Amino acid sequence: MNKTIRKIHLWLGLTCGLIASFSGLTGSLYVWQPEISSFLNPDLLQVEDFGDLDEGTIMETTASLLAIHGDSINSIFLPYREQQTISIKFDNGETSYHHPVTRAFLGGKSASILFFENLLVLHRTLGIPTYGKYIVGTSAILFFLFLLTSGIYIWTTSYRNNLKEGFTIKLNGKKKKINFDLHKAFGAYFMVPLLIMAFSGSYFTYNSYYKSGLSLFDSKRDSTGMDIQRPFMPGNSLRLEDHLLSGNEAYALRAIHFPKNTVAPYRFRYIKERFITSGLRRTKEVELDAKGHVTVVSDYRTDPNSNRMATQFYPIHIGEMAGTIGRILVFVSGLVPLLMFLTGLNIYRNKKRRKTKKGK
Template sequence: MKPFSKIVKKIHLYLGLSCGILASISGLTGSMYVWQPEITTALNPKLLKVNTVNNISEEALLKTSLTLYESQKDTVAKIFLPYREQQTISIVYNNGQTLYYHPKNGMVLGKKSASISFFEDLLNIHRTLGIPKVGKYIVGGSAILFFFFLLTSGLFLWLKKYKSNFKKGIKIKWKRNKKRFNYDVHKTLGILFFLPLLVMAFSGGYFTYNTYYKEGFKFADGSTINTKPKKKKKVGTTLDILDLLENPDKKYSLRAIYFPKDPNEVYQFRYIKDRFIVPGLRKTKELKLNQNGKVINATSFDSHPISEQIAAQMYPIHIGEIAGLLGRILVFISGFVPIILFITGLRSYYFRMQR
């Protein structure tokens, strides 16, 4: 074997044995989280479902939110309007408690359940391993290594051996000794799921290193013809915060309000084009106001440069929602592949040590 091939093989081996276990944890937790909307809704119908939600207007949703806020404003930290699996309104209070309310009449439906908390913890493990501060860098770093080196080195080794016989490269011979069968499973799953894993690893790194990703995406801005941005709320203008709750945005639906906890923080209004899960592009809008009602930041998908529009798609791409149900199924299945590759790679290393 040529020296370069030996180097690639060692890179693939040692990265597989190290960051392969992190990729396995991310893959398994990610697969579980793909179906979080359906599972939490099934387990919490009283908290999350409303039979007539499609008949409730945006004006009614904002009116209920405003009424709830005005009745207990000093204790409110965040308000979440219907979004994704949640068809109700939830309020996070300054003491950390979360309560759910009917979106039309404002009746209390209950507090956050154990199953909802479980999926929040699962997402935290997926993104940070549950390790404060440094966990996200461990996960993000392993995703980048997985993308740039582990997958590409595996592709190189596969092409070197099977580029002239593709059929043999994806075939598993079931009636073989355990060593050859183990190798067949590893190389076949590796090549068949190469593209899904590549996309998942690349988009996964975004959540840790989004600043660098956005800088990289800016290459797309230079390749497009500059057009006049659509009108938006100008930075520096003053808005009545309560007025935003009384008058719906014409294009976007309000999905969350974050209230300041101290004098240095701001009000954040986050909007979404589609309240519930749909395939296609994710279009958002955000408005930040200081505590005097002065607009300090205003962004929307309609006026974003191409780089920002691409960045906004990292989440639906990562979880498969951009491609609808089939995309989510593909991500769900792909999430189990890293643990299989890790186990078969570990077994290959064991067989090699035995020899």
């Protein structure tokens, strides 16, 4: 049994461990994307005295931009996280940034913004179309279910009678001993954060299965209020601008996704806070159809527990749930799989060399 578990740990470490190393490294870099993007793109993303702007002004500017650019818009993104300006993604793929008060054109996407967008794609898909996300998601599940748990088993059986030794790194020893100590100690120190990151990371590939499992936590309370439609405003044309100016008492509008055809609805995504904050993530999603009817698709205040819990996977995965301390922990933890892979590879090579020498 012990030998089998060690073999599982070895071969998963050499395969899933490599993918986890890449995902961890790219994820660590992405943790500080808001701060780095803001620093490198102050003219595109930052606005002086942004904190003094009221929601009404932002909505009026958004409505004005919609009226100007009309049917050429694919999506529009309002101030959120590091972005204090309004950006418009057009059907031709181009993006423009605008001042939230004056509507002034500020420029298009910079190289650093594109870099982080591509970094996120690599983190989630390895840059492989269609199947990449399944490789990453499945690797995260195997990393969570077998690689980390087998590591826990090996560490526990080896050091249960001497826990201090299991956490100790003796830097004055031989290189092989230091390498081994780094592997077993960092594995123990970061076991819980890595378990959480792997479990939450696979959600983005297999979210439907996660939600099915989370439905066990749903109560039998009535949630039919989410499905109620209300007429928007009378008239023959779509009152998109009026919907914006009507305001929302509990949420800030984050994004509008335009319909891809004449029968598809507009999709409005709302967030409780425009800035990065610790704690729970509260969201709302609304659809507006061509006849001017509004449907509340989801609302944190009325959603079943499964939806509320699913909404938290992103802030948990990236560490924002626990504020700055959580983000620092995720940043450091994301580098650990690479360390574990390299030290584990050295342990494997050293064992192979010993076996080769004994065989001679």
